[in-house]
Amino acid sequence: MIAVAVPDREGGVALALHRVSKSFDGRKVLDDARFAVRWGEVHALLGENGAGKSTIMNVATGVYIADTGVTEIDGVATRIASPIEASRHGIGMVHQHFRLVNRFTVAENILLAAGPEAGIRNLDQAARLVAAKGSEVGLGIDPAARVCDLSVAERQRVEILKVLILGARIVILDEPTAVLSDQEATSLLRFTRGLADTGHAVVLITHKLREVVGHSDRVTVMRGGRTVLADCPTTGLDEAELARQMIGERVAPLRHLEAHPGAPRLVVRDLTVARADGGKGVDGLSLELRGGEILGIAGVGGNGQQQLADCLIGLATASRGEIQLMGRPVVAASVAARRGGGLRMIPSDRFASGLIGDMSVAENLAMTHLAGRYSRWKGFLARGRMRRDARAAITTFNIAGATPERRARLLSGGNAQKLLLSREVDSELTVLVAHSPTRGLDVKACQFVHGAIQDSVAAGAACLLISDDLEEILSLSTRIAVMSRGRLVGEFPAREATAEKLGLLMMNHA
Numbered sequence: 408m409i410a411v412a413v414p415d416r417e418g419g420v421a422l423a424l425h426r427v428s429k430s431f432d433g434r435k436v437l438d439d440a441r442f443a444v445r446w447g448e449v450h451a452l453l454g455e456n457g458a459g460k461s462t463i464m465n466v467a468t469g470v471y472i473a474d475t476g477v478t479e480i481d482g483v484a485t486r487i488a489s490p491i492e493a494s495r496h497g498i499g500m501v502h503q504h505f506r507l508v509n510r511f512t513v514a515e516n517i518l519l520a521a522g523p524e525a526g527i528r529n530l531d532q533a534a535r536l537v538a539a540k541g542s543e544v545g546l547g548i549d550p551a552a553r554v555c556d557l558s559v560a561e562r563q564r565v566e567i568l569k570v571l572i573l574g575a576r577i578v579i580l581d582e583p584t585a586v587l588s589d590q591e592a593t594s595l596l597r598f599t600r601g602l603a604d605t606g607h608a609v610v611l612i613t614h615k616l617r618e619v620v621g622h623s624d625r626v627t628v629m630r631g632g633r634t635v636l637a638d639c640p641t642t643g644l645d646e647a648e649l650a651r652q653m654i655g656e657r658v659a660p661l662r663h664l665e666a667h668p669g670a671p672r673l674v675v676r677d678l679t680v681a682r683a684d685g686g687k688g689v690d691g692l693s694l695e696l697r698g699g700e701i702l703g704i705a706g707v708g709g710n711g712q713q714q715l716a717d718c719l720i721g722l723a724t725a726s727r728g729e730i731q732l733m734g735r736p737v738v739a740a741s742v743a744a745r746r747g748g749g750l751r752m753i754p755s756d757r758f759a760s761g762l763i764g765d766m767s768v769a770e771n772l773a774m775t776h777l778a779g780r781y782s783r784w785k786g787f788l789a790r791g792r793m794r795r796d797a798r799a800a801i802t803t804f805n806i807a808g809a810t811p812e813r814r815a816r817l818l819s820g821g822n823a824q825k826l827l828l829s830r831e832v833d834s835e836l837t838v839l840v841a842h843s844p845t846r847g848l849d850v851k852a853c854q855f856v857h858g859a860i861q862d863s864v865a866a867g868a869a870c871l872l873i874s875d876d877l878e879e880i881l882s883l884s885t886r887i888a889v890m891s892r893g894r895l896v897g898e899f900p901a902r903e904a905t906a907e908k909l910g911l912l913m914m915n916h917a
């Protein structure tokens with residue numbers, strides 16, 4: 408294993424980046440940016456979607472080479488030209504999108520990542536290291552488990568163990584809590600504190616201002632590729648001030664939408680949907696959703712929310728029950744037929760089931776209309792029209808970094824979500840199923856998404872909002888229910904709901 412000396416300069420600067428600039432395709436993404444983290448601290452890195460947070464950390468870990476700038480480790484200028492070199496210098500990063508081989512076991516993934524020079528010789532040794540490191544830092548995981556059978560939180564444990572086993576003392580976590588439920592996030596944040604207390608330098612990229620205020624020692628804020636607040640102690644900062652630093656203006660609070668329920672648009676009766684592993688996902692669930700209302704479904708992730716969303720949109724089959732869309736039974740209908748009835752979806756994982764990363768922005772926008780608006784004689788596509796529509800959508804939804812030709816994968820998280828939203832919230836929308844629609848989005852992008860949902864509901868659409876973010880549920884819904892073990896266990900008008908009441912319902916039925 409790689410040995411990295413534990414620094415005795417507790418509190419000294421562990422990693423510093425000075426005057427870093429980086430352009431992609433002639434566009435400056437980092438512009439004279441800087442960043443520094445000390446030993447023994449949790450340092451929050453904050454900024455809007457597309458601000459350059461992932462990019463600057465990718466420079467620190469040798470994924471990208473900066474055009475100009477200096478990286479220092481322990482005060483010594485160091486050239487880091489690859490992730491392997493970063494690892495050699497004790498820097499490890501857990502990326503926003505995990506980099507594990509799903510068909511491999513945990514131990515196999517560790518062995519694969521280690522490479523020949525890390526000194527991990529075989530699977531047995533890798534498995535022993537996983538077990539030992541796991542119990543040392545309190546992140547137990549079965550080394551023989553296949554990654555595809557693990558939950559998101561467990562996969563993240565594997566990623567964290569991977570960087571620790573490879574000897575990281577500077578640990579960078581890129582939006583680790585975006586994929587976690589509130590409880591999982593709390594335990595991860597406690598874990599990062601433990602890492603800092605044992606002398607590591609921890610960089611925590613996050614959009615959740617309460618995490619910054621509650622769990623970091625210092626904060627750096629980036630905006631438009633520049634560092635606008637560097638190395639500022641968190642004590643004394645509040646969420647409003649951080650938001651202002653981030654976007655350079657005050658954030659207006661969300662207006663409250665009054666419900667004007669119209670006719671039922673989506674009716675679900677006694678719905679049962681199995682999980683992929685055969686267990687029960689949705690278990691005899693019923694609900695009624697009317698035009699002009701947002702029904703928020705709160706609950707700890709993993710209680711059947713995914714199966715419910717998948718089944719409504721037509722990606723999972725119900726073993727029992729019925730679904731009516733605009734008065735028509737659709738439980739056996741195709742995805743296309745349901746879309747024809749105006750059903751739209753914002754999935755929780757935008758690149759797994761919403762967008763195709765390797766296709767262009769224009770193609771992603773046109774994807775749902777290939778048989779209609781964009782089809783031409785003999786199966787040709789109306790490319791010019793696709794490009795024009797894409798340009799209009801980019802302007803209307805203010806999708807930063809997008810051109811019709813650019814691959815969707817190159818957009819930052821928030822801008823990818825805007826792209827999806829601009830396709831789904833169209834004039835034919837009748838029912839919108841929004842599953843964690845603001846996961847990983849910054850304050851301003853959240854506001855945009857929430858505003859777009861409210862606007863379409865005010866215009867008569869119905870929205871089913873499934874989210875494990877209680878704040879989102881409370882601020883956006885007009886009616887709220889709690890989902891637990893595949894059923895809805897409580898329901899009340901939003902004005903009667905409080906976080907305590909919902910939390911209690913979630914716990915009592917867990």
Ligand SMILES: Nc1ncnc2c1ncn2[C@@H]1O[C@H](COP(=O)(O)OP(=O)(O)OP(=O)(O)O)[C@@H](O)[C@H]1O
Pocket residue numbers: 431432436454455456457458459460461462463503807808817818819820821822847
């Ligand atoms: N390989 C690349 N090629 C072209 N553009 C890129 C590439 N990587 C990043 N970008 C662009 O650089 C900008 C900064 O992206 P980055 O991923 O660093 O943002 P971020 O602050 O991490 O945002 P988010 O909070 O959404 O993750 C974005 O506009 C993005 O589209």
Ligand SMILES: [Mg+2]
Pocket residue numbers: 460461462503581819820
């Ligand atoms: Mg990022």
